[in-house]
Amino acid sequence: MKLIEVKDYQEMSQVAADYLLSKVKESDKLTLGLATGGTPQGLYEALINDHNKNRTSYQHVSSFNLDEYIGLSGKHPNSYYHYMNDHLFKHIDIDSENTHIPSGKAVDLEKECEAYDEKIRLHGGIDLQILGIGSNGHIGFNEPGTPFESNTHIVELAESTREANARYFDSIDEVPAQAITMGISSIMKSKEILLLVSGEAKQVAMKKLVEGEISENFPASILNRHEHVTVIADQEALAMVKGLELLNR
Numbered sequence: 537m538k539l540i541e542v543k544d545y546q547e548m549s550q551v552a553a554d555y556l557l558s559k560v561k562e563s564d565k566l567t568l569g570l571a572t573g574g575t576p577q578g579l580y581e582a583l584i585n586d587h588n589k590n591r592t593s594y595q596h597v598s599s600f601n602l603d604e605y606i607g608l609s610g611k612h613p614n615s616y617y618h619y620m621n622d623h624l625f626k627h628i629d630i631d632s633e634n635t636h637i638p639s640g641k642a643v644d645l646e647k648e649c650e651a652y653d654e655k656i657r658l659h660g661g662i663d664l665q666i667l668g669i670g671s672n673g674h675i676g677f678n679e680p681g682t683p684f685e686s687n688t689h690i691v692e693l694a695e696s697t698r699e700a701n702a703r704y705f706d707s708i709d710e711v712p713a714q715a716i717t718m719g720i721s722s723i724m725k726s727k728e729i730l731l732l733v734s735g736e737a738k739q740v741a742m743k744k745l746v747e748g749e750i751s752e753n754f755p756a757s758i759l760n761r762h763e764h765v766t767v768i769a770d771q772e773a774l775a776m777v778k779g780l781e782l783l784n785r
């Protein structure tokens with residue numbers, strides 16, 4: 537795991553954008569894995585700024601999002617489908633046919649899960665996966681206890697995750713209880729992973745990721761077994777980490 541230590545959220549977002557843009561520019565065909573939440577918003581803003589200024593094209597780029605709430609249609613303002621259009625897709629020239637988000641409204645959700653992994657496989661896998669981390673170590677919506685072998689599946693959201701995400705809804709009662717998420721195994725098949733971590737709320741998670749053991753009780757810990765992970769973390773997120781030398785190994 538390689539660490540890039542940055543000053544703050546803004547620098548994290550810009551460094552991540554520069555990294556992603558270098559891949560967009562050097563590839564003829566690129567499949568991105570994309571995340572939602574507060575963490576990647578600054579990255580997406582930086583990509584939009586670049587697109588407006590430099591006209592970087594995404595015509596050759598496909599994307600697969602990590603997750604979606606079950607029960608919310610794409611029109612719902614809190615669906616991740618809506619988030620992605622609003623925060624990125626409608627501002628750049630990516631072909632909407634090439635953007636993929638699991639459907640939380642599929643009639644047969646099990647089939648939707650299987651079809652999603654198959655679609656990723658047919659695309660030749662994910663070249664670069666962007667990840668955030670939940671304060672309980674979740675990646676995508678893979679909550680503690682999720683088997684490391686899991687493919688795309690349906691999850692019951694942890695109460696702490698619903699509470700953390702309630703800030704986007706009118707009340708916690710409106711936060712869906714379930715989601716569909718790429719599994720740990722689906723994520724680990726990505727050729728490369730960029731994990732973004734910012735702020736005080738992620739200090740404990742950051743410490744466990746670097747210093748803790750690899751365990752299904754802390755899903756992100758599996759990233760220590762991936763061969764090509766870069767963590768971009770800001771000073772606040774790193775404040776509790778003693779063994780910074782454990783990174784960059």
Ligand code: GLP
Nearest residue numbers: 572573574575668669670676677
């Ligand atoms: C959400 C998403 C994750 C995200 C995480 C952290 O529930 N499903 O993909 O990485 O929680 O969110 P945030 O970036 O808002 O802290």
